Amino acid sequence: MPIKCKTECGRNAVLKRPKTSDALCKECFFAAFEAEIHYTIITNKLFTKGEKVAVAASGGKDSTVLAYVLKLLNDRHDYGLQLILLSIDEGITGYRDDSLETVKKNRDDYQIPLKILSYDELYGWTMDRIVGQIGRSNNCTFCGVFRRQALDRGAKQLEVDSIATGHNADDIAETVLMNILRGDTARLRRCTDIRTGGGENTIPRVKPLKYTYEKEIVMYAHFKKLVYFSTECVFAPNAYRGHARAYLKDLERVRPSVIMDIIHSGEQLLFKDTVKKPVRGICERCGFVSSQQPCKACILLEGLNRGLPKLGIGKKSKGDRMRLKQDKELALRERANLVKNDF
Amino acid sequence: MCSIGDDDVLDDGISSLMTPQKQMLHYLPKGTCYKCGQDRELYKIHFREAECKNCFLIFVNHKFRATVGSSKALPRNADILLVFDGSAESVVLLDMLQTAQSESNFKRLHCYLKVLFLDDYEAYKDTCGINDYKLYIQQVKDLLLSYDNIKCYVTNLRSGIHQKPFDIKDMNLYLNREMEKEKVFSNDINNIQTSTSRNEFIKLYRKNLIASMATILSCKYAFIPTINISIATDLLSAIALGQGNNVACDVAFKDDRLVNGIKIMRPIKNLTETEVLLYIRARNIKWCDRRDHVINASSSIQRITELFIRNLQKNYSSTVSTIICTGNKITSNNDSYEEFEEKCCLCNSSIVNSETLSAVRYSRYVSERMSSDFDLDINFKKFLNLTQNQDQKVCHSCQNIGRDSDINLIKHYL
Structure with a gap:
């Protein structure tokens, strides 16, 4: 025997609401959901x-x-x-x-x-x-x-x-x-x-x-x-x-x-x-809301642009070390290029 | 469906626990202790260098003393009731207290100790036969009698709250006691429809029973042998049961929600399962494990939570400690609004209302009537007043127990 809608509207129920366990017809479910x-x-x-x-x-x-x-x-x-x-x-x-x-x-x-x-x-x-x-x-x-x-x-x-x-x-x-x-x-x-x-x-x-x-x-x-x-x-x-x-x-x-x-x-x-x-502030680089300086999006983007995608993953100190190491390598390479150009 | 640790879960959802730790008790490698440098059997625990037996025992005892000391909640010469159930944790706590009392004057824990063996066969009788139970009772009796300088008592989970406990020496008297009322109690527990609510009721009743026994035995403090994994399970279960406002009391060192002023304390809340088992090995003490540690994965919120945490811990070894750390940062709003807030007549927690509970009430309201009767003003307010009057003096979590049983019967026991 079909179960009647809990609201006593006279229609047969088509579903049991997971939230309240009440059996409702389609129309009453729509009404309840929207209400x-x-x-x-x-x-x-x-x-x-x-x-x-x-x-x-x-x-x-x-x-x-x-x-x-x-x-x-x-x-x-x-x-x-x-x-x-x-x-x-x-x-x-x-x-x-x-x-x-x-x-x-x-x-x-x-x-x-x-x-x-x-x-x-x-x-x-x-x-x-x-x-x-x-x-x-x-x-x-x-x-x-x-x-x-x-x-x-x-x-x-x-x-x-x-x-x-x-x-x-x-x-x-x-x-x-x-x-x-x-x-x-x-x-x-x-x-x-x-x-x-x-x-x-x-x-x-x-x-x-x-x-x-x-x-x-x-x-x-x-x-x-x-x-x-x-x-x-x-x-x-x-x-x-x-x-x-x-x-x-x-x-x-x-x-x-x-x-x-x-x-x-x-x-x-x-x-x-x-x-x-955490204190919510504004990122100095991009100007959007953030609780750290610079914001996470800017660090992740910097990592991608530097070719260091893991820069923003994990601890900040780890990221700082990666950044420092790359800067050193770039400086060395630049100096080497300068020496080469002199000849 | 969560697939972590599937290998350990049998087809019928049953998992055997503590097996690897049991093995660990028998095979300990030998080597050099990192602390004292001597070549001995090594006790290795997670996140810590391997150390010899003596150094390990100093470390674990220090952990226990630090937990008690840093709480500053236990006065000198306090009367303590230790709740004992024969489990590894309770045996360890008893041994630690015994050691702490026999230390040199400077390090001694100044307290008067009594032990209450809380026979909770009622809560696990489905997984333990009557013969195993009798053997277990005998083992506990022998174990407690080996501590001849401590007064030990026995009571039953089904006992009336005001019934005096038996002396452990009168175990035969205890086993042949009048049980008519206890049978009624068992019947009432079985009539609670879901195991989640049944577990919650047993938890509340157990707490009240401990408080009552402590009062009868003139103790102001009750020590319970809860270790870190149980605390983590309790915290997550409490969140799932809608007890967010009181969760701090479930995980803190001290729980002072009891009406008669008894304070329940968790002095080994920072010990891990491994530390407990290694302590047992190091001290060569016996414990009476009457449960076969069976978890039915789909039976109740508490069981699902325990299994979830154990499985997650296997893949992410800091799971339990992270949950405990989160719990330590939570405070109870019982302290801040004590004078103004209404208390639940069942669990003595403060009763709070929230937007979520109002939303739930509105969902019930709209599910019971046709859309033409929906009204945010008059009708809903009438409905809200009616339901709030019915729910009076019972917190949200206890209302859920009431939905699975007769709330007046629950009130009668609590």
């Missing part, structure tokens, strides 16, 4: 009327659903937002080129303007070439650092008031676990914040899908027949995050509410006064 995101936006005051908001769009399920729902809620509840899709082309053949096609389709379907920025034009390097230099280990460090800054650069160019990203509840819970495992207290403090940045010279980032389960995002995209790109990146996925992800999935199997419980825990963590807090 929850609206609730998140309103209660956390993520936007104000008349703002220009960049939606970070990769073409994946999260950003596709985010763009669709933001457009829908903006029209339904009259948020008065001006939405723009902002995509970053990392230059990964067979992955990003295909996913950008999906973003372009979303642009046409949702009638939201799209801006694409590429690593090539911003940094003079594509991820394909970076992987050629660094290999398959640590390549995610380059991609992550550059993408973060590229979004800031794009947002500055577009003069938007905030950037909405598609981080979902699973991503945030996973990050809490990973930061505990890595002992990264600086990130542990801020990873559960629904709004980050937003100080002087920085554009705030907001996470409207913070309380939305990944499974429900997939269900929503599936039932709404949204077009999204679902292939994994062709370069190796971040191994350490993979452990945290597998652990979270195991926990979720035992108790589905564990995702929200972990986020709740992460929000409640208090650190001793003796624990150092």
